[in-house]
Amino acid sequence: MGTTKATKAADKSQVCRKFVSALHKLYGKSVPKIELPVVETMLFATCLEDNPWEPAEAGLKKLLSSFFDLNEIRVSSVNELEAVLLPLGDADWKGLRIRSILRSVFEATYSYDFEKLRRQTMEQAVKTLKKMQDVTPFIRDFVLHEILGSHLVCMDNSMLTAAKWLGLVPASCDQHEASEFLKAGLKKSEISEFCYLLRCLATDPKFVPRFADHAESEQSMADVMTRFAELQLPPKKKPAKPPAPKEAPKPAKVVKSEVSKKPVPAASGRSAASTPAVSAKTKVAKVSNTSAKPPKKAETSKTVPKKTATTTAKKGTNSRTSKPTKPVKKK
Numbered sequence: 505m506g507t508t509k510a511t512k513a514a515d516k517s518q519v520c521r522k523f524v525s526a527l528h529k530l531y532g533k534s535v536p537k538i539e540l541p542v543v544e545t546m547l548f549a550t551c552l553e554d555n556p557w558e559p560a561e562a563g564l565k566k567l568l569s570s571f572f573d574l575n576e577i578r579v580s581s582v583n584e585l586e587a588v589l590l591p592l593g594d595a596d597w598k599g600l601r602i603r604s605i606l607r608s609v610f611e612a613t614y615s616y617d618f619e620k621l622r623r624q625t626m627e628q629a630v631k632t633l634k635k636m637q638d639v640t641p642f643i644r645d646f647v648l649h650e651i652l653g654s655h656l657v658c659m660d661n662s663m664l665t666a667a668k669w670l671g672l673v674p675a676s677c678d679q680h681e682a683s684e685f686l687k688a689g690l691k692k693s694e695i696s697e698f699c700y701l702l703r704c705l706a707t708d709p710k711f712v713p714r715f716a717d718h719a720e721s722e723q724s725m726a727d728v729m730t731r732f733a734e735l736q737l738p739p740k741k742k743p744a745k746p747p748a749p750k751e752a753p754k755p756a757k758v759v760k761s762e763v764s765k766k767p768v769p770a771a772s773g774r775s776a777a778s779t780p781a782v783s784a785k786t787k788v789a790k791v792s793n794t795s796a797k798p799p800k801k802a803e804t805s806k807t808v809p810k811k812t813a814t815t816t817a818k819k820g821t822n823s824r825t826s827k828p829t830k831p832v833k834k835k
Contacts, residue, residue, distance in 0.1 A: 516689025519725045520698060523672070526732055527701040535697045536561075542618040542651055543574065543609055546639075549646040550601050554662045555592050556707045557700065563592045567602070574616045578606040604638035622651055641679050655692045657683040658699050662715075666706035669715045670731045671723030711735060 536557055540548060547567070552560040570588045571577045577585070585599030592598060609618050621629055629652060633644045640660075648654040659667070659679045667673045673682040690698055705711060714735060723731060 513688045516686070516725060518689075519672075519728050520686070520689045520694070523670075523728055523732065524694075524698055524701055526729070527705060531701055531704040535700045537696075538650065542621050542647070543606070543616050544568075545650055546605050546618075546643060546647055547602055549643040549650075550598050550605070551589065551592060552646070553598075553640065553642050553660045554594065554707075557703065559592060563589050574606055575610075578603060578610060601638040601640070601643075605636060608636040621647075624652075626652060626654055645683065649695065653692070655687060655695070657686045657690060657695055659683050659686075662706040662712075663699070663702050666702065666711075666715050669717075669723075670735075671725055671727040675722050714739060 538545065538548060538561075544564070548560060548564050551563040551567075555563075567577065567585070567588050571580065580603065582596060582599045582603065585602060586595045589595040589598050589602075606616065609616055612618075613620075621632060624632065626648070629648060630644070633639055633647065642658055642660040645654075645656045645658045649656045649658055659682050661679075664673070664677070664679055664682055667682060667686075668675050668677070673685050677685060686698075706715065
């Protein structure tokens with residue numbers, strides 16, 4: 505079993521060396537270094553996560569120069585910190601983490617001197633950093649590697665995505681598992697160079713869209729150099745999908761839609777919607793007229809004196825002008 509593990513570690517080491525020498529041709533051999541206090545190292549790691557190295561350095565310098573001191577950064581709002589860090593990706597989350605880290609340090613020491621971390625063991629430092637809120641696994645591993653010189657491969661999400669696409673790590677790994685997988689093939693002195701060059705590749709705007717496309721089959725470390733050569737070639741154009749055949753319109757549906765769109769003709773200048781209301785009104789008016797008519801007995805009682813008056817008028821009896829006539833005798 506020991507020989508098998510040694511062979512696997514040797515294979516990883518060989519692949520990593522070939523990969524690093526190939527990256528030298530793209531991004532050079534110089535590797536930047538930082539020498540900062542512990543607190544500022546933590547702030548730089550926050551700016552560096554999922555971003556290139558040079559913009560992260562510029563972002564930290566801009567942050568420190570835009571505020572009076574670290575205490576003013578601690579009491580600032582997330583929106584103010586985001587405005588300063590805006591050129592970096594996820595500036596809002598970085599502003600929140602920076603403020604949270606400064607608050608945790610201030611509550612523990614009532615100052616911003618956190619150099620006691622250099623005197624702690626690996627186990628003690630891990631416990632100390634885990635107590636701090638909003639410290640991601642990348643920030644923790646970067647601080648442990650830079651401050652204590654721990655043998656850790658610092659992986660963030662962008663680096664993990666690129667490593668999976670190339671086949672450097674299995675596709676099912678998370679950040680911690682990927683770090684443990686690559687640590688067996690890298691010496692402690694090689695980690696800084698490997699992580700810097702992998703970051704350059706993972707954040708290169710030319711290759712970021714390619715890393716987003718997952719491979720059809722899972723890759724292995726034997727495919728790393730082949731995948732790296734494929735990455736530098738122009739991307740393959742995906743075959744265009746043939747246009748879908750157009751369906752013939754159904755005549756039944758067309759007729760129904762045309763009929764429904766035609767307006768209903770209005771009768772005698774009125775709309776179809778108003779005709780039910782008019783008929784209802786006329787019905788109510790008819791009912792009210794029939795109820796207003798008096799009974800037939802009352803009508804007969806009123807018409808009787810009219811008939812007597814007309815009969816007297818025909819006989820010629822007038823109270824004002826006419827005199828009673830004498831009867832005429834017959835001869």
